Amino acid sequence: MRFMMMMIPKMVYPGPEAGPPDAEAMESMGRYNDQLRKAGVLLAVDGLHAPAKGVRATFRGGKATVMDGPFSEAKEVVGGYWMIQVASKEEAVEWVKRCPAMDGDVIELRQVFEMSDFPSENQKSAGPGR
Amino acid sequence: MSHRVAEAVWRMESAKIVGGIARRFGDVGLAEEAAQDALVTALETWPVSGVPDNPGAWLMTVAQRVALDRVRRDKVLARKYDKIGRDLVPEGAVQEDWDLGNGDVLALMFVACHPVLSSEARVTLTLRLVGGLTVEQIARAFLVPAATIAQRILRAKRVLAAAKVPFELPIPEELTDRLSSVLEVIYLIFNEGYSATAGDDLMRPELCEDASRLGRVLAGLAPSQSEVHGLVALMELQSSRTAARTGQGGELVPLLVQDRSRWDPLLIGRGLAALDAAEKLPGPLGPYGLQAAITACHARAPTADDTDWERIAALYEALVQLQPSPIVELNRAVAVGKAYGAEAGLEIIDALASDPVLANYHLLPSVRGDLLVELGRHEEARREFKKAAALTRNRQERDFLMARSRNEGSSPG
Numbered sequence: 324m325r326f327m328m329m330m331i332p333k334m335v336y337p338g339p340e341a342g343p344p345d346a347e348a349m350e351s352m353g354r355y356n357d358q359l360r361k362a363g364v365l366l367a368v369d370g371l372h373a374p375a376k377g378v379r380a381t382f383r384g385g386k387a388t389v390m391d392g393p394f395s396e397a398k399e400v401v402g403g404y405w406m407i408q409v410a411s412k413e414e415a416v417e418w419v420k421r422c423p424a425m426d427g428d429v430i431e432l433r434q435v436f437e438m439s440d441f442p443s444e445n446q447k448s449a450g451p452g453r
Numbered sequence: 454m455s456h457r458v459a460e461a462v463w464r465m466e467s468a469k470i471v472g473g474i475a476r477r478f479g480d481v482g483l484a485e486e487a488a489q490d491a492l493v494t495a496l497e498t499w500p501v502s503g504v505p506d507n508p509g510a511w512l513m514t515v516a517q518r519v520a521l522d523r524v525r526r527d528k529v530l531a532r533k534y535d536k537i538g539r540d541l542v543p544e545g546a547v548q549e550d551w552d553l554g555n556g557d558v559l560a561l562m563f564v565a566c567h568p569v570l571s572s573e574a575r576v577t578l579t580l581r582l583v584g585g586l587t588v589e590q591i592a593r594a595f596l597v598p599a600a601t602i603a604q605r606i607l608r609a610k611r612v613l614a615a616a617k618v619p620f621e622l623p624i625p626e627e628l629t630d631r632l633s634s635v636l637e638v639i640y641l642i643f644n645e646g647y648s649a650t651a652g653d654d655l656m657r658p659e660l661c662e663d664a665s666r667l668g669r670v671l672a673g674l675a676p677s678q679s680e681v682h683g684l685v686a687l688m689e690l691q692s693s694r695t696a697a698r699t700g701q702g703g704e705l706v707p708l709l710v711q712d713r714s715r716w717d718p719l720l721i722g723r724g725l726a727a728l729d730a731a732e733k734l735p736g737p738l739g740p741y742g743l744q745a746a747i748t749a750c751h752a753r754a755p756t757a758d759d760t761d762w763e764r765i766a767a768l769y770e771a772l773v774q775l776q777p778s779p780i781v782e783l784n785r786a787v788a789v790g791k792a793y794g795a796e797a798g799l800e801i802i803d804a805l806a807s808d809p810v811l812a813n814y815h816l817l818p819s820v821r822g823d824l825l826v827e828l829g830r831h832e833e834a835r836r837e838f839k840k841a842a843a844l845t846r847n848r849q850e851r852d853f854l855m856a857r858s859r860n861e862g863s864s865p866g
Contacts, residue, residue, distance in 0.1 A: 362465060363669030366719060406719070408662060414461035417508070438696035438715050439658075 325366065325435035326415040328405040333427030351423040359407065359418065370403035399429075406435065458504050459495045464585035466509040467492075468670075471582050472557030473513065474520050475620045481564055482610040485582060487520035488512070492587075558583065559674040560622050562667075566635040569616045574609040575638045576645075581606055583670075584663050594660050595645070632675070636684050636741060639667050643688050661692055672727070682731035683742030689724035690748045693717040704849050709757045721752045743772040762792035779808045787820055795827040815844035819854060826861055834861050 359365035374392040381388050409415050412434065419430050467488060475484035491512045505511040565578040580586045580594075581602075588606070592599040623631040646660025668685040675681050697711035728749050731742045738746060747768045754760040769785035782805055790798020802821050811817045822837035835858045842854035 361670065361673045363666035363673070366723070408666070409461075410464060410659065410662070411457060411461050413457045414464060417458070417461050417465060438717060439699075441696075442701065 467585035491516035686727035686745035693720035
């Protein structure tokens with residue numbers, strides 16, 4: 324089973340007046356990611372650039388309207404994600420609990436649909452084989 | 454509810470717990486029992502007292518206590534315990550290669566896959582001690598009763614004890630063979646999940662995932678070993694095709710006609726990265742690395758027609774040098790046929806015709822039939838497909854081959 328863990332940090336992308344990133348916090352997160360790797364469960368991990376650098380597209384009538392960030396309406400901003408492969412939701416939750424997140428951080432855990440959850444309509448029926 | 458949490462924590466922690474206790478007390482059997490007792494205690498007390506904040510530490514503490522109690526009560530064990538306290542790394546071994554922080558888990562993998570054990574015992578013990586599966590989970594995976602698995606574990610522990618297998622990393626001279634055994638066990642588990650061997654299930658993806666996980670763990674513990682990365686690459690790449698392998702009727706879809714939009718790009722990326730890691734290490738690729746490189750050729754081709762058959766043929770040639778098997782040679786014939794024309798492929802097939810290993814292997818006449826079709830020799834091709842149909846025990850395959858034996862080469866309506 325695959326799960327995506329989405330980090331919704333309390334302190335999102337502090338502005339220019341904030342000091343340098345907390346080295347200890349980064350090291351701590353690095354160690355956590357190492358634990359995930361060593362356990363053989365980490366499939367992917369990425370951090371995302373600030374919303375200010377991003378873009379939002381809203382759709383109407385097949386047309387997209389694109390706006391540059393930042394997005395004042397956005398209450399929750401995803402800062403990064405992990406994709407893990409585990410045997411149960413309980414296992415995924417255990418990993419979430421171990422994340423060295425900071426006060427006020429939120430991690431949302433959602434199961435990933437497997438491709439095999441969607442049976443193929445058009446699978447070529449070419450008979451058995453290896 | 455919390456029994457599932459206990460099982461999840463078990464899966465995450467058991468290898469470290471069993472490994473840690475095995476090293477401390479020098480006895481894998483004792484470690485397994487102590488760890489099992491700790492799990493049972495967790496299953497009993499956590500529903501009442503709640504899941505502890507640090508469940509791994511809780512399990513380790515209880516397991517150690519159980520082990521100590523047992524040692525105190527058993528004079529034989531106590532004597533053994535007195536002798537322990539030495540390093541995991543035997544004299545003369547090169548330390549840099551091993552992630553000694555997790556040396557316990559690595560030593561556990563080597564012991565669970567010890568050559569003194571039967572293949573079946575190694576698989577069972579590895580899933581139990583390193584994979585953190587419960588007896589019931591292993592039983593379900595192999596479609597046998599739980600009691601059978603419990604017996605296998607018991608016997609395996611006795612064999613290890615009788616052979617006085619020490620809990621330590623192999624000495625450098627034995628490393629290649631011992632590592633080979635570990636890789637073989639992991640790939641056996643993967644194949645058990647990947648191919649139909651029993652029952653109606655074509656695949657048991659959980660077993661594939663368990664094997665992939667064990668491979669990745671090993672890659673982290675032994676990063677300088679090319680074949681470990683090779684095996685990980687092979688498993689990631691094969692796994693990437695899971696969703697495309699089964700047709701609507703539950704039949705297996707051959708690789709060359711699979712819907713490639715159902716191949717998983719994430720796993721392909723991981724597989725190619727692992728292959729890259731293997732290739733970057735000194736020395737040529739070993740058998741797993743070569744098999745991974747072959748399957749990577751398929752993974753890289755956007756369509757079947759884009760396949761680099763020449764490269765595949767060359768890789769099979771290298772593989773057959775390391776693993777001279779008629780089956781590898783048969784696969785080479787297919788690749789050569791695609792790369793250099795059916796005549797070239799036929800030459801290799803005909804040289805194999807008298808090999809006793811392939812005498813009853815339906816794929817030999819089946820491949821021969823394919824090549825003959827390409828050369829327009831339809832009458833001969835139909836005879837080959839009929840021969841192949843008679844040799845296969847799989848009903849779907851037989852029907853498919855019989856159909857080809859009737860229709861191949863007949864003019865389209």
